[in-house]
Each structure stands twice: as structure tokens, then as C-alpha cells.
Amino acid sequence: MNPNTNFEAGLSGQSFHNLMAQAPVALSVLRGCDLIIESANSIMLEVWGKQSDIINRPLIEGLPELAGQPFVALLQSVYTNGNAYYGNETKVALVRNGKTEICYFDFVYKPLTEDGTVTGVMVVATEVTGQVQARRKLQDAEERLRLATESTGLATWDLDLQNKAIIYSPRLAEIFGYSRDAVLQHSHLRNTVHPNDLHIVLKAFDKAIETGIYYYEARVVWADGSVHWIRTTGKIFYDENKVPLRMLGTLIDITDQHNIIDRLKEREESLRMATNAAELGTFDMEVASRISVWNKRHRELFGVLGDEPVDYNEVFWAAMHPDDKQKIDNAIDFAFNKKLSNGDYDVEYRTIGIEDGKLRWIRAKGKVLFNEQDEPVRLIGAVLDITESKQNEIRKNDFIAMASHELKTPLTSVKAYIQLLLAKAKNNGDGFMINALEKSENQIKKMTNLIYGFLDLSKLESGRLRLNADVFDIGKLIEEVAADSRPISQGHHIIYHEKEPVIIKADREKIGQVISNLINNAVKYSPKDMDVTITLSQTEDNIKVAVTDNGIGVKLKDQDKIFQRFYRVEDESTKGFSGFGIGLYLSAEIIHLHNGTIGVDSNDSKGSTFYFTLPYQPNIQE
Numbered sequence: 001m002n003p004n005t006n007f008e009a010g011l012s013g014q015s016f017h018n019l020m021a022q023a024p025v026a027l028s029v030l031r032g033c034d035l036i037i038e039s040a041n042s043i044m045l046e047v048w049g050k051q052s053d054i055i056n057r058p059l060i061e062g063l064p065e066l067a068g069q070p071f072v073a074l075l076q077s078v079y080t081n082g083n084a085y086y087g088n089e090t091k092v093a094l095v096r097n098g099k100t101e102i103c104y105f106d107f108v109y110k111p112l113t114e115d116g117t118v119t120g121v122m123v124v125a126t127e128v129t130g131q132v133q134a135r136r137k138l139q140d141a142e143e144r145l146r147l148a149t150e151s152t153g154l155a156t157w158d159l160d161l162q163n164k165a166i167i168y169s170p171r172l173a174e175i176f177g178y179s180r181d182a183v184l185q186h187s188h189l190r191n192t193v194h195p196n197d198l199h200i201v202l203k204a205f206d207k208a209i210e211t212g213i214y215y216y217e218a219r220v221v222w223a224d225g226s227v228h229w230i231r232t233t234g235k236i237f238y239d240e241n242k243v244p245l246r247m248l249g250t251l252i253d254i255t256d257q258h259n260i261i262d263r264l265k266e267r268e269e270s271l272r273m274a275t276n277a278a279e280l281g282t283f284d285m286e287v288a289s290r291i292s293v294w295n296k297r298h299r300e301l302f303g304v305l306g307d308e309p310v311d312y313n314e315v316f317w318a319a320m321h322p323d324d325k326q327k328i329d330n331a332i333d334f335a336f337n338k339k340l341s342n343g344d345y346d347v348e349y350r351t352i353g354i355e356d357g358k359l360r361w362i363r364a365k366g367k368v369l370f371n372e373q374d375e376p377v378r379l380i381g382a383v384l385d386i387t388e389s390k391q392n393e394i395r396k397n398d399f400i401a402m403a404s405h406e407l408k409t410p411l412t413s414v415k416a417y418i419q420l421l422l423a424k425a426k427n428n429g430d431g432f433m434i435n436a437l438e439k440s441e442n443q444i445k446k447m448t449n450l451i452y453g454f455l456d457l458s459k460l461e462s463g464r465l466r467l468n469a470d471v472f473d474i475g476k477l478i479e480e481v482a483a484d485s486r487p488i489s490q491g492h493h494i495i496y497h498e499k500e501p502v503i504i505k506a507d508r509e510k511i512g513q514v515i516s517n518l519i520n521n522a523v524k525y526s527p528k529d530m531d532v533t534i535t536l537s538q539t540e541d542n543i544k545v546a547v548t549d550n551g552i553g554v555k556l557k558d559q560d561k562i563f564q565r566f567y568r569v570e571d572e573s574t575k576g577f578s579g580f581g582i583g584l585y586l587s588a589e590i591i592h593l594h595n596g597t598i599g600v601d602s603n604d605s606k607g608s609t610f611y612f613t614l615p616y617q618p619n620i621q622e
Contacts, residue, residue: 029112031120035059035075036118046274047105047127049096065095072537075121078109082118085109089132106130148367159247161188161236175230175253177222178215194219204232207284208546209244211580212236217254229258281383283366287336287376287465292316301360301385321350321359335368336376345381361390415444442487467507474511474543474614476506478534481515485523492523496534502543506614510590518547518610526551526607540615542596546611552601552610563588563598 015428024048037055045052054062059072066072069092087107094103107125111118155172159165166189170180176192176337178184198220208214214234219227234249264601281298290312299305302319310316320328329443331347334340345366352359368383418441425433475498482494515534522532526549533548554562563584591598591612602608 026125028123029120030059030075030123033079035072035079035121037062044123044125047094047125049094049101052383058474063094063102065093069093074108075123078111078121079118082111082113088186089128099153103127105128106127113477114616121235153252155251157181157234157249157251161244161247172251175228175251176220177224177226177228190220192220194221208236212238214247214249220243228253228255230254249491252595262359279385283310283379283383285379285380301362301383302351303356303358305355315354319351319354320448321352324349332379335379338368338374338376340369341368343370343376345379348386359387360385361387394578411444411447415441418444465511469505470508471503471505472508473501474506474545475499475502477508477512478536478545481519482510482534485516485519491528492526493529493531494519494523494534495531496536499536502536502538502616504543504614504616506594507590511594511614514587514590514612515545515547517587518545518612521583521607522549522551522609525549540618541616543614543616544613546609548606548607548609553606554600554608559600559602562600586612 024043025042026044028044029038030036031038036058040048040052040055045054048054048063050062051419059075071092074085077083085108087105087109089104089106092103092105092194093100094118095101100191105125105127109122110122110124112120112122134142153171155169155175157166157172164186166184166186168184171182173180173182176184176189178188182290190201200216200218204214204216212235213217214236217229217231220230221227230251231254232249232251234247236244237246237248238244240552260407281296281301282295284293292310292312294302294304296307299307299310302315304310304315305317317325327347328349331345335343335345345364345368348361350359350361363384363386364381365383368376369378369380371377422434422437422441425437431617478496482496497568519532519534526532530550535544535546535548537544537546588598593616594614596612596614598610598612600608600610
């Protein structure tokens with residue numbers, strides 16, 4: 001059929017206009033080279049956004065907004081050459097309701113002829129603005145999703161399960177070892193899967209067909225031979241008959257994660273071997289529930305069978321030696337206070353095995369983990385059986401106590417004889433003997449102090465060191481100790497300015513021992529003829545005694561260790577100084593028994609201030 005045949009033939013004018021009016025699409029007829037609007041149905045008028053008064057007017061007058069757009073020229077071309085023109089989703093700007101709108105149309109410009117001559121053009125249009133905008137929004141959303149997805153390292157893909165055609169993001173090609181612009185088929189991707197992991201992929205695919213969920217982790221081998229780990233997650237879409245049509249999903253390179261996990265596994269295995277070799281027990285306690293996970297060695301040390309989680313009260317507390325329960329409470333409370341301990345947990349205690357009844361000494365060391373509010377959440381750490389070393393230490397302390405006790409009697413006798421000889425020498429005016437005997441007496445005092453120090457050490461470590469609290473003026477005590485120290489101070493000036501009485505309740509003898517230790521320490525590590533100054537201060541809550549010297553000072557690295565048992569600073573500045581490192585340790589333990597604090601402020605080579613504080617109660621009377 002000739003496309004230019006006039007389809008108005010055979011129709012009366014009225015019938016044709018009725019047909020246009022009832023047509024379900026927008027129709028209009030334009031006549032002559034000026035494209036006079038002969039007719040336009042209501043749908044077309046609505047599409048144009050115009051009223052019927054534009055009928056019988058040239059198109060460019062009725063729709064002036066078409067100026068500058070290609071449509072008038074296209075219509076004139078159809079009118080001139082007689083060839084129909086088809087437009088698909090063509091963009092046009094129309095003024096509708098007083099506003100310029102961007103619209104999209106599918107349309108046909110069809111020539112109308114009479115006796116073989118083109119007399120006009122019929123316009124048939126369907127507005128598709130909604131569909132175009134919806135599709136473009138979808139495309140924009142997909143592009144935004146792609147960009148957002150790729151920014152996180154994810155790749156996307158869409159697999160047609162009927163013909164295996166795949167649509168994928170550039171990132172997916174990269175993950176499989178190809179360039180971003182590579183053209184790939186589904187088979188290319190599958191062929192890169194590591195041969196040993198191909199069964200994982202096939203099994204995951206079969207499972208996805210059944211369940212609709214696609215997931216696997218596997219290795220892929222790039223063209224350069226390098227191996228990479230990938231994780232794929234997808235979902236299948238079915239038709240109404242449950243036939244799988246498409247699979248959409250994401251894919252990510254998890255090589256770094258797997259490498260980290262492998263290294264962690266290696267380190268965990270190394271830690272496990274080291275822990276077993278050192279016979280260490282491990283624990284991990286949830287603070288809220290007080291439920292712990294113990295390894296096999298930890299259970300052995302507590303005489304616990306089975307492998308169930310351990311309840312703090314039913315197992316740990318029940319196995320604790322009664323004399324050490326308070327110590328454990330104090331250690332845990334201290335560790336749970338982040339400001340005081342920074343989460344460090346370090347304590348020695350005895351256990352009595354729940355199943356075997358065996359007594360063991362345990363050293364526990366751990367770390368508390370806190371939440372954002374500095375509240376304790378977990379306590380993790382390790383325990384070590386120190387029973388043998390502790391028993392040796394007890395035997396050593398017993399020997400020291402016995403030896404020290406046996407030495408006290410002859411030393412007392414020697415001291416008495418020296419004092420008699422010194423009195424006789426003074427009566428005779430024998431200067432040489434007086435000097436020699438005074439030096440001997442000083443040496444006896446040093447040895448006596450050393451012996452009493454060893455006795456106190458053995459009492460302390462066996463738990464037999466007790467406080468005999470008394471009420472006294474600590475200022476007077478300081479003056480007494482200073483006076484006793486001056487004769488043996490090697491020319492140092494021991495300075496203390498008395499002040500108003502400061503009455504405290506404490507063990508007078510042991511506090512005097514602490515003050516003496518600090519003075520002797522200052523004298524020992526200061527040049528001759530230097531000042532050693534003692535100060536006493538008080539606040540509402542405590543009193544503070546400080547001993548300041550101008551000696552060699554204490555290096556920062558030694559300051560947190562100097563109060564430990566048997567610790568001695570070993571460097572060029574301390575060569576030639578004798579001692580066992582028990583004076584400051586005993587002093588610290590005595591102060592701690594009084595619920596006080598002890599410390600040192602020092603600058604290397606510029607002297608030190610050793611101090612201690614004791615709780616103060618203002619209303620105590622002597």
C-alpha cells in the first residue's frame with residue numbers, strides 16, 4: 001500500500017473529524033506550507049497546553065515556543081518531500097499552564113495527499129515523559145549506586161540465567177585481574193577461579209538456584225599467577241512459575257583480610273605453643289557476668305575438671321586460700337580503676353585445688369579492657385605456677401630470720417662491751433681509743449639495723465609483720481630520728497625545723513624506721529657536708545614527710561622500680577655504694593600497711609626528694 005495514500009479518502013469530512021475526536025492518541029492535521037492547524041483533538045490540545053482558539057492559525061503562531069526547535073523544519077520537510085518522519089522519545093520544550101516544560105514524545109509526521117499532491121501533514125503523538133524520566137531516574141540511581149559501591153571496593157554484576165549474558169561494573173573486571181574496560185563473558189570470570197576452589201563456586205551456585213541466595217568465598221588466579229581471595233553475595237529473581245531468570249549481586253576482594261587472618265592464626269598458634277612451653281594458664285573474664293574461659297593449664301592449677309566456662313564465685317573464689325582473698329579483692333578493685341591502674345592486674349596468691357586439694361602459689365598478670373565510659377568490660381591475662389620458687393623463698397626467709405635472730409645476741413653483747421670500753425677510754429682521756437671505739441659502735445649500729453631489716457623482711461613476706469598503732473607527735477619523732485642520725489651522717493647537715501605538734505595514730509617504731517631509712521638513703525647518696533632537709537606538712541586528709549638531698553638523683557627509668565624488693569640502681573653513679581636494696585622496699589610496705597603512699601621526685605644529678613603520706617585525723621589527742 002502506498003504510504004502516501006490519502007487515508008481520508010472514502011471518509012466524509014464529518015466522519016474524519018469524529019474519528020480524530022475519538023482517537024485514544026493525540027492527533028492533529030496541519031495544512032499547507034504554513035502548517036495551518038486545521039484540526040486537533042482534545043488530547044493534542046492538552047499535550048500542547050493550548051485552547052481550541054489556535055485552530056486555523058499557523059503552527060508557529062499557535063505554539064511560538066517551537067521557534068528554535070527542529071520540529072517546524074521537520075514538518076515542512078515531510079510536506080515538501082512526502083516522506084513520513086518517526087520520532088522516538090524526542091525531547092521538546094512546551095509552554096503548558098504558563099510554564100515551560102521539558103517533555104518527551106513518540107510521534108509520527110505523516111503526509112496527507114490529494115490526487116498525488118501533498119496537501120498537509122498528520123501529527124500522531126504519544127507523550128512518554130513519565131517513562132523517560134522514570135528510566136533516567138533509575139539510571140541515575142544505578143550510577144550513584146555503582147559509584148558508591150565502587151568507592152567501598154565492591155563490584156556489581158547482573159547475570160541473565162537464561163543466556164548467561166552478564167552486565168558488570170568496571171570494578172568487577174579489576175577484581176578478576178582484568179583492565180576496567182575489558183569485555184568479558186561469564187565464562188571468563190569462572191575460568192579464573194582457582195582449580196581447588198571451583199567446587200565451592202559450583203556448590204554455591206546450585207544452592208542459590210534452590211534457595212535464592214548466592215554466597216561463597218574462593219580464590220581466583222590472575223594472569224600474572226598471583227592468587228586473590230574474593231567474596232560473592234547475590235540474589236536470584238524468579239518468574240511467576242519459579243523459573244530463575246536473573247542473579248544480581250556484589251563481589252569484593254578480601255585478600256588483605258585473609259592475609260591478616262592467616263597471620264593472626266600463625267601468631268595464635270605461636271602464642272599457644274609458647275604458652276604451653278612456659279606452662280602458662282590463660283583466662284578471659286567477662287566483668288558483667290564474672291564468667292571466665294580458662295585453658296587446660298589454668299584448670300590444672302586450680303584443680304578443676306571439665307571444660308565448661310568458669311564462674312568467679314563458684315570456682316575461682318572457692319579455690320582461693322582464705323588468707324589471700326582480701327589481697328585478690330584489693331588487686332581486682334585496683335585494676336578496675338582505670339585512673340589508678342591503667343587496667344594493669346598483677347598479684348600473687350595461693351589456691352587450694354577444688355578436685356585435688358593441693359596448695360599452689362600462683363602469679364597472675366593481666367589487663368582490664370574498658371568501654372568508652374572507662375567501665376571495666378573484660379579481664380584477660382595469664383597465670384603461672386610459682387609454688388617451687390615461693391617455697392624456696394619461704395625457706396630462704398626462714399633461714400634469714402633464724403640467722404638474723406641468732407646474730408642479735410652476740411651483737412648485743414659486742415655493743416655492750418664497746419660501750420663499756422668507750423666509757424673507760426673517755427675517763428682515761430685516750431683519744432685514739434675513743435675514736436676507734438666510736439667508729440666501732442657506728443659499725444655495730446649499721447649491722448644491727450641490717451639485721452633488724454632482714455627480720456622485718458622475713459616477717460613481711462610471711463605475713464607476720466604487724467602494726468602496733470599508737471598516738472604520737474610525728475614532729476617529735478622526726479627530731480628524735482634526725483638527732484640519732486647526725487652522729488653517723490658523715491658530716492652532712494641534717495636540717496629539720498620543729499613546728500606545731502602534729503598528732504597521728506600509727507606504729508611509732510615503724511614510722512621512725514621509715515624516716516631513718518630515708519635519711520640514711522639521702523646521706524648515702526649525697527656528697528659530704530651537703531644539706532639533708534626534712535619537711536613536715538599537713539592537709540585536711542593527710543600528713544606528708546619529705547626528705548630532700550642534693551645528691552646524685554634517681555633516673556626516671558628507675559623511679560617506678562626503686563621501691564621494689566632487692567632493686568638497686570646499677571650504673572656508673574652508684575658504683576662503690578653498698579646495700580641489699582631492702583630499706584626502701586621495707587619502707588614502702590610499712591607505709592602501704594598504714595594505707596599511705598610513698599614516692600620520689602628527682603632530677604638526674606640534681607638531688608632527690610623521697611616522701612611519704614599518712615592518713616590524718618585532726619581530732620586525735622595524745
